[in-house]
Amino acid sequence: MGNIIERLTNLDYLIVAAYVIILVFIGYKASFSKGEKKDENLFLANKSLGWASIGFNMWGTNVGPSMLLAFASIGYSTGIVAVNFDWYAFIFLFLLAIVFAPKYLAAKVSTMPEFMGNRYGDSTQNILAWYALVKILISWLSLGLFAGGFLVRQILGIPMWQSVTVLVAFAGLFTFFGGLKAIAKVNVFQMILLIAVSLSLTILGLYKVGGVSELYHKTPSHFWNLVQPASDPKYPWYAILLGYPVAAVAFFCTDQSMVQSVLGAKNLKQGQLGVSFIGWLKILSLPLFILTGILCYVLFPNLKDPNEAYMTMVTNLFPPGMNGLVIVVLIAVLVGTIGSSLNSLSTVFTMDVYVKKFNPTASNQQIVKVGRMAVIAGCIFAVIVVLAIDNIKGLNLFDVFQSVLGFIAPPLSVVFLLTVFWKRTTRKAVNFTLSIGSVFSLAVGITYLWILPPDKYNFWPHYLILSFLIFVVLLFLAVVISMLDRSPSVYQVNEEHEANIEKPDRTVWISWIALAIVMVLLYLFFNGH
Numbered sequence: 001m002g003n004i005i006e007r008l009t010n011l012d013y014l015i016v017a018a019y020v021i022i023l024v025f026i027g028y029k030a031s032f033s034k035g036e037k038k039d040e041n042l043f044l045a046n047k048s049l050g051w052a053s054i055g056f057n058m059w060g061t062n063v064g065p066s067m068l069l070a071f072a073s074i075g076y077s078t079g080i081v082a083v084n085f086d087w088y089a090f091i092f093l094f095l096l097a098i099v100f101a102p103k104y105l106a107a108k109v110s111t112m113p114e115f116m117g118n119r120y121g122d123s124t125q126n127i128l129a130w131y132a133l134v135k136i137l138i139s140w141l142s143l144g145l146f147a148g149g150f151l152v153r154q155i156l157g158i159p160m161w162q163s164v165t166v167l168v169a170f171a172g173l174f175t176f177f178g179g180l181k182a183i184a185k186v187n188v189f190q191m192i193l194l195i196a197v198s199l200s201l202t203i204l205g206l207y208k209v210g211g212v213s214e215l216y217h218k219t220p221s222h223f224w225n226l227v228q229p230a231s232d233p234k235y236p237w238y239a240i241l242l243g244y245p246v247a248a249v250a251f252f253c254t255d256q257s258m259v260q261s262v263l264g265a266k267n268l269k270q271g272q273l274g275v276s277f278i279g280w281l282k283i284l285s286l287p288l289f290i291l292t293g294i295l296c297y298v299l300f301p302n303l304k305d306p307n308e309a310y311m312t313m314v315t316n317l318f319p320p321g322m323n324g325l326v327i328v329v330l331i332a333v334l335v336g337t338i339g340s341s342l343n344s345l346s347t348v349f350t351m352d353v354y355v356k357k358f359n360p361t362a363s364n365q366q367i368v369k370v371g372r373m374a375v376i377a378g379c380i381f382a383v384i385v386v387l388a389i390d391n392i393k394g395l396n397l398f399d400v401f402q403s404v405l406g407f408i409a410p411p412l413s414v415v416f417l418l419t420v421f422w423k424r425t426t427r428k429a430v431n432f433t434l435s436i437g438s439v440f441s442l443a444v445g446i447t448y449l450w451i452l453p454p455d456k457y458n459f460w461p462h463y464l465i466l467s468f469l470i471f472v473v474l475l476f477l478a479v480v481i482s483m484l485d486r487s488p489s490v491y492q493v494n495e496e497h498e499a500n501i502e503k504p505d506r507t508v509w510i511s512w513i514a515l516a517i518v519m520v521l522l523y524l525f526f527n528g529h
Contacts, residue, residue, distance in 0.1 A: 012320070050266060054262060058278045075293025089282060094279075105263070112254055121427060123427070128352075150163075246406065279515050407444060
């Protein structure tokens, strides 16, 4: 792999400098606009987000450096199967938009722990707040930062700890000063830039290969199937079908980093259309990210490490003058993911821990100050976790992300699904799942990733199936505890909140029905090859 730094021209440096200036300007304008309360501006963008901002911000939070690296890596190794992790998501995005979002917005909450606290009391809110903090720190902040550090290490050849320290300091500035509004406005600009640069890379690759038809005939036929046979060692169909929903419910429907954009919506319709918009944007994962890896498989078939597929394409295909754009995009996706993660971390800690437990009468100025201290602490913790993740062996980068999420997700999926769909769920069952269940799930994950890794101990099932089994066990225990609870404390319907719940209007239904039709057609097209 060539060194991109050695190929940079004065034009590249000019592009990077111009981008940073534009980024800082957008962040400054959003952060210091007049006439808004600082606490609202910092956390929920003063309820000012429209559907486009919500969609781009959620996509920017979701994409991250991991998407560029991991999707290209798995495209190089196995073809398009990884796009399941984006296209299959439309079902769970629909669940967020139609089932969860109306309840969240009707309850007028700032955080997911607050939502659960309204239903089951302070003890549940406290447990979920700490669990949410751990989840944000590990599955969002640390993994996103790890991918960014991995890329910078490839580009500059500097140690991981130096890479991530510089990156988190830059991304943290936007959250520190501007909160959600700054991140959302920056992400709209950055995601348009990401589409333009990634599409350019794909077009250059297709041109060099000789077109789509040539690419198809130069790759194994199974590369173009979304559904792989049960005998497939990496992504058998049943593992994705059963295991992915566990992570997806937790990721899209209950995760503060994803849901916070919806909580900042002008109204429910804008929130629901914004979630639909990210569903449409996710279709682009194939041409923008996966295809890069497949093209690399044809053009550079002997890579030692598939994780280098993306940067190999960049350094070999982009002419001088365009490499600066690549560095710009890497900064863009990092700021999007890390910024949103830090803002969510700050919101949960400030509102659910500091205000709830320590200072209920805190002023706006105190809330903002504590939120910014949480941002700094999150940055430091993330660097430490990244160095631990860097020592995981035996899994590719994509599997590291999905497996970590798979072990964090089951307790959240169980609790939120039962809360919304089964009113008999008791506080005791919820608290057990969030505390003891979380310890069990995380212990299995630590054992799988570090103590008895699957590359040395082959008794493990697929990590997606392992996540599904943990989910089933916790779901069964939660139902049993609820049924056997002799003095059950169940959710008492809040009449005010129920009265505030709105039904989706015609435009929202049209957008979702159209998306569902397109997704079904895509699944039919990309199978049987």
